[in-house]
Amino acid sequence: MSGALQDLSGLDRVIHEPARLMLVALLSSVESADFLFLLKESGLTKGNLSVHLSRLEEAGYLRVDKTFHGKIPHTEYSLTAKGKTAFTEYRKKLDPIIRRNPRAAKI
Amino acid sequence: MNVQIDTALKRARGYWFVDGFTEMAAGGLFVILAEILLFSESVTQAPFLSWFLSVTSEIVVAKLIGILAAILILWWLKDHFTYPRTGFVRGKRVTATQVLAVIRNAILFLFLPILALLAASLLIASARNVLASMPAWFPFGLGLIWGGAYLLAGEWIGLRRFRLLAVMMMLAGIAIGVWQFMMGLPTFSSDTQLGNFQPIGLETINRTLLSLGFLILISGVILMISGLVTFLRYRKENPTPYAEES
Numbered sequence: 001m002s003g004a005l006q007d008l009s010g011l012d013r014v015i016h017e018p019a020r021l022m023l024v025a026l027l028s029s030v031e032s033a034d035f036l037f038l039l040k041e042s043g044l045t046k047g048n049l050s051v052h053l054s055r056l057e058e059a060g061y062l063r064v065d066k067t068f069h070g071k072i073p074h075t076e077y078s079l080t081a082k083g084k085t086a087f088t089e090y091r092k093k094l095d096p097i098i099r100r101n102p103r104a105a106k107i
Numbered sequence: 108m109n110v111q112i113d114t115a116l117k118r119a120r121g122y123w124f125v126d127g128f129t130e131m132a133a134g135g136l137f138v139i140l141a142e143i144l145l146f147s148e149s150v151t152q153a154p155f156l157s158w159f160l161s162v163t164s165e166i167v168v169a170k171l172i173g174i175l176a177a178i179l180i181l182w183w184l185k186d187h188f189t190y191p192r193t194g195f196v197r198g199k200r201v202t203a204t205q206v207l208a209v210i211r212n213a214i215l216f217l218f219l220p221i222l223a224l225l226a227a228s229l230l231i232a233s234a235r236n237v238l239a240s241m242p243a244w245f246p247f248g249l250g251l252i253w254g255g256a257y258l259l260a261g262e263w264i265g266l267r268r269f270r271l272l273a274v275m276m277m278l279a280g281i282a283i284g285v286w287q288f289m290m291g292l293p294t295f296s297s298d299t300q301l302g303n304f305q306p307i308g309l310e311t312i313n314r315t316l317l318s319l320g321f322l323i324l325i326s327g328v329i330l331m332i333s334g335l336v337t338f339l340r341y342r343k344e345n346p347t348p349y350a351e352e353s
Contacts, residue, residue: 025115030196033119036349037194041118076197091112 014059015090019044020052024061024079024087032065032078053077061086117265122196124266126189127337130330132177137327139169144320189341191348242287242314246322250280253326272333279325283318290314 015024022042027033039049056062061083065076079087123129147162237244254277261269293310 021112022115025112026119029116029119029199030122031199032197034190034195036190037122037196040193040349041115074195076195078197 011093012086012090014055014061015086017052019048020056021090023049023052023056024083027062027077027079028084028087030078032076034074034076038077056083059083059086114265117263119196121264121266123198124264124337125193126185126341127334127339128181128184128189130334130337132181132334134327134330134332134334136170136173136177137323137330139173140166141320141324141327143169144316144323147316192345193349239311240288240292241311242318243284243292245284245315246280246287246318247284248280249319249322250277250283253277253280268333268337272329275329276326279329280322283321283325287314287318 015021019042023038026038026041035049035053038044038053039046042049044052053062053064057064061080063078063080065078067074067076143162143165147165254273257269257273257276261267261273293314
């Protein structure tokens, strides 16, 4: 197995999936965001988004806070400390791979 | 899916500016501050301190009320217009340490050089000339600083229109500086003492405030126009609040 492939195999599989990577990246630069923001920014369908959010929550990377705005339910998503650390580690592992192979920069 | 992490990060950071409301509010605040500077009484020889305190207190009150009003208006507008269309985002919490660091850097960056120059001007003849030319270089330098700040902010949040704003603010600063230079600059007499503002020194202060007032006014108008264009585009792209598909 080449060095690049070994590096890739060490990446966090939960975050490495493109849709989840997008969601984690979006949430990493804010305190929290609601479902509609993530839906609009990610371009995913509602069903797909729900599945990926659930997967992140199961992994302990995502915190879900359900509140009410008047009578309207409002759900906010934020990264947990574990999720933030996982994303930082993922980027640290990914950077050298991208540097060695610039064509991989567009992931 | 072609995920670009940095793009996603910047998009989330720049969400606060997605609807143009923030620029319109900031621009409006700038225009009010410029009005205070441009329409306040000119500095006079005798009651310099009372004049200084009067203008400073007006600006501080206008800033505090303006910022508070802008926050409340922005909060209401976003709650009723933006969040139902493109979702809600809670920005990163700003810590007290970060706020203090920003204030410290602003003082170091803006005020200390000016204070040092004022002090030096009382002792060194060439510094007096530099101080006398303040109506020209002050807006020039401030325009460059603001432009630089907008460029950096634009890169940080991935908004291309901030590059245009940066260029316009730099050009405004340069234009005002050139205009003041073309008018002819006042010169300090050699016997200027601390606390004893000669008419020529007062002219320097008045003209610098005039330059500053115009720069703030132009910047405010630029921000309001940019905000309005952004708002119209946002409204066109998101005409109605998001509704559940039936």
